[in-house]
Amino acid sequence: xxxxxxxxxxxxxxxxxxxxxxxxxxxxxxxxxxxxxxxxxxxxxxxxxxxxxxxxxxxxxxxxxxxxxxxxxxxxxxxxxxxxxxxxxxxxxxxxxxxxxxxxxxxxxxxxxxxxxxxxxxxxxxxxxxxxxxxxxxxxxxxxxxxxxxxxxxxxxxxxxxxxxxxxxxxxxxxxxxxxxxxxxxxxxxxxxxxxxxxxxxxxxxxxxxxxxxxxxxxxxxxxxxxxxxxxxxxxxxxxxxxxxxxxxxxxxxxxxxxxxxxxxxxxxxxxxxxxxxxxxxxxxxxxxxxxxxxxxxxxxxxxxxxxxxxxxxxxxxxxxxxxxxxxxxxxxxxxxxxxxxxxxxxxxxxxxxxxxxxxxxx
Numbered sequence: 632x633x634x635x636x637x638x639x640x641x642x643x644x645x646x647x648x649x650x651x652x653x654x655x656x657x658x659x660x661x662x663x664x665x666x667x668x669x670x671x672x673x674x675x676x677x678x679x680x681x682x683x684x685x686x687x688x689x690x691x692x693x694x695x696x697x698x699x700x701x702x703x704x705x706x707x708x709x710x711x712x713x714x715x716x717x718x719x720x721x722x723x724x725x726x727x728x729x730x731x732x733x734x735x736x737x738x739x740x741x742x743x744x745x746x747x748x749x750x751x752x753x754x755x756x757x758x759x760x761x762x763x764x765x766x767x768x769x770x771x772x773x774x775x776x777x778x779x780x781x782x783x784x785x786x787x788x789x790x791x792x793x794x795x796x797x798x799x800x801x802x803x804x805x806x807x808x809x810x811x812x813x814x815x816x817x818x819x820x821x822x823x824x825x826x827x828x829x830x831x832x833x834x835x836x837x838x839x840x841x842x843x844x845x846x847x848x849x850x851x852x853x854x855x856x857x858x859x860x861x862x863x864x865x866x867x868x869x870x871x872x873x874x875x876x877x878x879x880x881x882x883x884x885x886x887x888x889x890x891x892x893x894x895x896x897x898x899x900x901x902x903x904x905x906x907x908x909x910x911x912x913x914x915x916x917x918x919x920x921x922x923x924x925x926x927x928x929x930x931x932x933x934x935x936x937x938x939x940x941x942x943x944x945x946x947x948x949x950x951x952x953x954x955x956x957x958x959x960x961x962x963x964x965x966x967x968x969x970x971x972x973x974x975x976x977x978x979x980x981x982x983x984x985x986x987x988x989x990x991x992x993x994x
Contacts, residue, residue, distance in 0.1 A: 637932050638961055641683060641943060643920055644853035644890040646801055648683035648727055651936060652957050653922055655947035656686045656731040660762055660976040662703040667713035673720035674983045678954035680726030686804050689733035692791035695750060697743050698735030699762045701976060705730060705791045711798045718799030729802040729856065730795045732788055736812030737773035738866045749773040752815050752822040758867035762975055778826055789845040802854035805843050809899050810866025813839040817876060820869030836880045844887055852888040860895035862906040874908060881913045891920035893945060914940060929960045955987040964988045
């Protein structure tokens with residue numbers, strides 16, 4: 632009988648994971664000069680390498696894709712070299728690491744884009760804030776992407792995926808969630824286009840599918856995953872028919888044979904039951920690995936695995952203050968609490984100085 636407990640090994644497209652715990656992407660706003668990974672990033676990720684799979688903070692695929700201050704990119708030689716230091720450190724600890732590739736679309740600010748307007752499926756301003764000029768501010772008014780600009784967006788993801796392999800990553804996660812560009816195209820609250828990328832469920836899904844297909848063709852489907860958030864209202868997106876939209880999207884992703892879908896079940900960082908949705912239908916429609924995300928503790932994670940509702944479980948914020956989260960879950964040790972003042976931006980404090988449970992005198 633196959634061991635499906637949280638701490639059992641798992642085969643992800645031929646990549647052996649030590650356990651079924653995934654570290655979800657966590658934006659920390661600490662990129663260095665040239666939007667390269669922080670000087671502390673290699674230690675930060677290596678400290679957490681006991682997770683079966685690490686997924687990095689969201690990483691922009693081009694200058695146009697940036698939406699927050701001090702977030703890293705993967706489109707210059709210097710950025711590739713900076714990420715190579717990170718992947719080498721993780722692999723030295725026996726870990727596995729994917730990079731999450733990101734285009735924020737309308738969730739950006741002119742001060743991050745050299746005065747240019749953010750791009751979006753339609754010129755509809757998001758009800759959202761971004762982190763810019765060392766604080767939070769309303770996002771800027773976007774402009775609609777022209778039809779002839781879309782191939783360039785797709786190619787920026789393809790090239791960033793190639794760069795990821797050059798940087799030593801084990802694979803790539805396409806960011807199709809949380810109200811960013813691909814999610815904006817998929818959801819009709821943000822997409823009012825009347826061309827081949829708007830209107831029908833199929834047309835609105837087109838960019839997400841084309842980006843994922845381009846990445847999979849470049850680096851291999853077995854190295855490609857995607858994150859989805861069917862009902863999350865993050866960054867002001869909404870859908871009139873999330874079930875129909877994402878049933879279609881997942882069926883199309885399944886045809887590509889990609890390694891996994893990483894699904895935010897409910898509101899990102901919020902209630903799991905924010906809206907009716909049959910996540911089991913996505914699980915059933917996708918033949919490969921299903922990663923479940925949102926509000927998991929050990930008990931809920933074990934129940935999901937035992938019931939066949941997921942193959943892997945992603946934990947996000949608990950990893951910030953608990954670099955040894957896998958061991959703490961295994962031994963049922965108390966979890967350390969996050970210092971909220973150091974989540975976004977800064978240096979080593981609140982980034983690489985959280986101790987393991989054995990060294991934490993407060994436990």
